[in-house]
Amino acid sequence: MTEAREDRLLDPEASILVVEDDGEMRHLVARLLRDAGFRVLPARDGREMWDLLENAATPPDLIVLDVMLPGASGFDLCRRLRQRGRIPIIMLTARGDETDRVVGLEMGADDYVTKPFGAREFVARVRALLRRSMGDPASPEGVARRLCFAGWALDLKARELFSPNGAIVDLSGAEYDLLLAFLEHPQRVLNREQLMEIAKRRVSIDVSDRSMDVQVSRLRRKIEPGDSSPAIIKTVRGSGYVFVPAVTRE
Known part of the structure; x- marks a missing residue:
């Protein structure tokens, strides 16, 4: 573009x-x-x-x-x-x-x-x-209205995340980008460099430092709020992260 x-x-x-x-x-x-x-x-x-x-x-x-x-x-x-x-x-x-x-x-x-x-x-x-x-009207987000996983739903038009009980969970812009990157590539191991490229992040950091881990940790706290919550984002030691649930488009 x-x-x-x-x-x-x-x-x-x-x-x-x-x-x-x-x-x-x-x-x-x-x-x-x-x-x-x-x-x-x-x-x-x-x-x-x-x-x-x-x-x-x-x-x-x-x-x-x-x-x-x-x-x-x-x-x-x-x-x-x-x-x-x-x-x-x-x-x-x-x-x-x-x-x-x-x-x-x-x-x-x-x-x-x-x-x-x-x-x-x-x-x-x-x-x-x-x-x-x-929101970019030319973005692939326009293909679907919502991406759903494990009872959660991400509204791509409103850029809002809904929990399984229907409550809106606030996301920063960076958290939204990261979640969308995972939802577009579920059940696939993604390293830090791939995540930053997919999410189109333009942050002046090295992909080997802790910044991407911080972003993942923040997102986890919102979609895995308790110790008993099912794992949604798993760490693959030495490789990166994998988004565990299946994702459906509506």
């Missing part, structure tokens, strides 16, 4: 909240996003972020969140944001070691960009995350 085609799949009025205390970096990120056609809401810290969220007529479509902020850190804000809803979150930070990436993903971030970064790559990551969160 060309970049022009990808842009047409996005809302031209898509708004992005940029939370960054460094004025120069905040202006740079805002300029890159405005040049790409997005509406930008700048904030210097968590207090301004919450003010904007509470007073905005409509919530932003995506949040770019710096880690090192005065007051509450980006990690704390990410955790609180994820408790409140499913707005896609990209963590933006100069701290690029594996521990920070894992913490960010554990808190519910969908992607992680380290400074310095390339302008084109950054904008591409934003567009990719927006496409996943808004």
Whole structure:
């Protein structure tokens, strides 16, 4: 799909909240996003972020969140944001070691960009995350309305997961992508590299580190909530993961 085609799949009025205390970096990120056609809401810290969220007529479509902020850190804000809803979150930070990436993903971030970064790559990551969160009408997801497994159902149009008792289980964008990757390849061993390719994740990590394991662990906690729950995702030592149940399309 060309970049022009990808842009047409996005809302031209898509708004992005940029939370960054460094004025120069905040202006740079805002300029890159405005040049790409997005509406930008700048904030210097968590207090301004919450003010904007509470007073905005409509919530932003995506949040770019710096880690090192005065007051509450980006990690704390990410955790609180994820408790409140499913707005896609990209963590933006100069701290690029594996521990920070894992913490960010554990808190519910969908992607992680380290400074310095390339302008084109950054904008591409934003567009990719927006496409996943808004839905791509050209995606194979359009072939079926729901994917069902072990009493669960994933609604592909609404991007909602329903438990066997009918309750909606909240998924982050990254968790949705990972679950869909498993549902499209059930009962097949997938290694980390295959999972990242299938899920079309554009995270700046090595496939050998713990980040994919963190994502799988988070998803497991939601679809295997208790110790007595039947295994849905099994670890194949030295190979990867396998999605155990059969999957049906409706």
